[in-house]
Amino acid sequence: MAGGPEIERLVLLLSKLPGLGPRSARRAALFLLKRRALVMEPLAAAMADAAAKVRPCSRCGNLDTIDLCSLCADSRRDGSIICVVADVADLWAMERSGAFRGQYHVLGGLLSALDGVRPEDLSIGRLAARVPDEAVEEVVLALNATVDGQTTAHYVAERLEPTGVRVSRLAHGVPVGGELDYLDEGTLAAALKARR
Amino acid sequence: MAGGPEIERLVLLLSKLPGLGPRSARRAALFLLKRRALVMEPLAAAMADAAAKVRPCSRCGNLDTIDLCSLCADSRRDGSIICVVADVADLWAMERSGAFRGQYHVLGGLLSALDGVRPEDLSIGRLAARVPDEAVEEVVLALNATVDGQTTAHYVAERLEPTGVRVSRLAHGVPVGGELDYLDEGTLAAALKARR
Numbered sequence: 001m002a003g004g005p006e007i008e009r010l011v012l013l014l015s016k017l018p019g020l021g022p023r024s025a026r027r028a029a030l031f032l033l034k035r036r037a038l039v040m041e042p043l044a045a046a047m048a049d050a051a052a053k054v055r056p057c058s059r060c061g062n063l064d065t066i067d068l069c070s071l072c073a074d075s076r077r078d079g080s081i082i083c084v085v086a087d088v089a090d091l092w093a094m095e096r097s098g099a100f101r102g103q104y105h106v107l108g109g110l111l112s113a114l115d116g117v118r119p120e121d122l123s124i125g126r127l128a129a130r131v132p133d134e135a136v137e138e139v140v141l142a143l144n145a146t147v148d149g150q151t152t153a154h155y156v157a158e159r160l161e162p163t164g165v166r167v168s169r170l171a172h173g174v175p176v177g178g179e180l181d182y183l184d185e186g187t188l189a190a191a192l193k194a195r196r
Numbered sequence: 197m198a199g200g201p202e203i204e205r206l207v208l209l210l211s212k213l214p215g216l217g218p219r220s221a222r223r224a225a226l227f228l229l230k231r232r233a234l235v236m237e238p239l240a241a242a243m244a245d246a247a248a249k250v251r252p253c254s255r256c257g258n259l260d261t262i263d264l265c266s267l268c269a270d271s272r273r274d275g276s277i278i279c280v281v282a283d284v285a286d287l288w289a290m291e292r293s294g295a296f297r298g299q300y301h302v303l304g305g306l307l308s309a310l311d312g313v314r315p316e317d318l319s320i321g322r323l324a325a326r327v328p329d330e331a332v333e334e335v336v337l338a339l340n341a342t343v344d345g346q347t348t349a350h351y352v353a354e355r356l357e358p359t360g361v362r363v364s365r366l367a368h369g370v371p372v373g374g375e376l377d378y379l380d381e382g383t384l385a386a387a388l389k390a391r392r
Contacts, residue, residue, distance in 0.1 A: 003250070003258065003259050003260045003261075003265070003266070003284075003288075004250075004260055004261045004262070004266060006242070006245055006246045006249055006250060006261050007246060007250060007259065007260075009242045009245075010239075010242045010243065010245075010246045013235065013238055013239040013242050014239070016235050016239075017216075017224045017227065017228075017235075018220070018223050018224055018227050019215065019216060019220040019223065019224065020213075020215060020216070020224075023377075023378075024214070024215040026285065026288060027214050027215065027285065027377075028213045028214055028215065028216075029246075030259075030283075030284055030285050031213060031214050032213075032243065032246075032247075033246065033247075033250055033259055033284075036247050039209065039212050039213075040243055040246070040247045041243075041244070041247050042209055043206075043209040043210070043212075043243060044240050044241075044243035044244040044247060045240075045244075046202070046205045046206045046209050047206065047228065047236055047237075047239060047240035047243070048237070048240040048241075048244070049202055049205075049206075050202045050203060050206045050225075050228075050229065050236070051228075051229075051232050051236045051237050051240060053202055054199070054200075054202060054203060054229055062199065063199050063203065063226075063229055064199045064200050064203075065199075065200045065202050066200070069199070070199070070200060087226075088199075088226055088229075089222065089223065089226055092199075092222060181219075181223075182219075
């Protein structure tokens with residue numbers, strides 16, 4: 001590519017980002033090179049900073065710069081209720097809804113025969129241990145309303161049965177077949193309120 | 197946002213990239229945080245590297261880590277013909293076509309009454325000076341086949357008239373109304389060959 005290996009490498013790495021193909025990666029690279037001080041240098045610094053500091057929380061699996069994460073460490077949050085999500089993106093979506101003030105547990109994915117994700121690949125055992133350890137009274141399963149999501153919800157509910165904890169799921173405000181991360185905040189809030 | 201100001205800042209800066217909105221910026225941030233060693237740290241380094249080293253070529257306006265740029269410095273390229281492009285993205289598109297072996301001149305944009313881009317905002321004077329300085333025999337105007345592109349081509353051709361240089365344009369293989377950066381390499385090569 002005209003401009004040397006530095007630009008070529010930048011374009012190649014940008015094209016790995018989800019949503020950017022080779023063409024949009026070239027546009028993004030040029031955009032950055034033209035906005036060196038305003039975007040490129042701050043973004044490079046923010047990435048290096050996040051790469052150095054952000055770690056999964058050893059309790060809930062959320063990503064944060066401190067461990068326990070800021071949500072686990074927040075004593076104003078209700079420790080008697082845990083919201084189980086597949087991924088940090090779903091945790092962020094729940095937090096944007098502003099409707100949940102309890103604790104979280106990030107499974108790290110969904111059971112999937114197709115993708116070969118088995119129960120031992122998810123942090124289900126750690127969740128089952130948290131219930132008695134933290135005297136949890138309710139576990140809300142906030143998982144995608146897809147086949148994999150509902151299979152996972154069913155499996156998690158079964159694994160939690162011996163603990164005697166109350167297990168609820170998001171109400172059917174979640175559109176069937178839809179993914180949590182794409183939901184608007186209002187629908188998420190309504191679904192949480194009508195959980196069963 | 198759950199996860200602290202570092203993640204928030206990363207998402208905010210990513211959302212400034214062309215093609216990434218707030219939602220896709222969040223997905224990109226999570227993608228990066230999960231691929232720390234493989235993508236995030238190399239990308240941060242590539243950005244810092246490019247930000248520190250890449251500069252516009254003082255002769256043609258191309259972006260490169262050396263000045264003159266690697267194209268201007270390449271003695272195997274034909275110095276008697278200059279291809280005029282609006283933007284570095286268009287230079288890259290021409291180079292991908294592999295059909296041009298002369299020198300380039302990047303105008304830095306197109307004349308536009310709507311966007312308030314005037315002749316003195318573009319490097320047209322510098323182009324006019326290059327023609328006698330470098331004993332240029334032909335100038336190929338490779339500008340978008342849009343109203344702004346054709347207005348600019350017309351204006352540049354007029355400005356070059358006193359130099360007596362031969363001025364050509366890409367042939368009408370370029371689809372009318374289309375933008376250069378979106379063209380396939382084959383069409384670009386054909387258009388260059390049939391220039392008039």
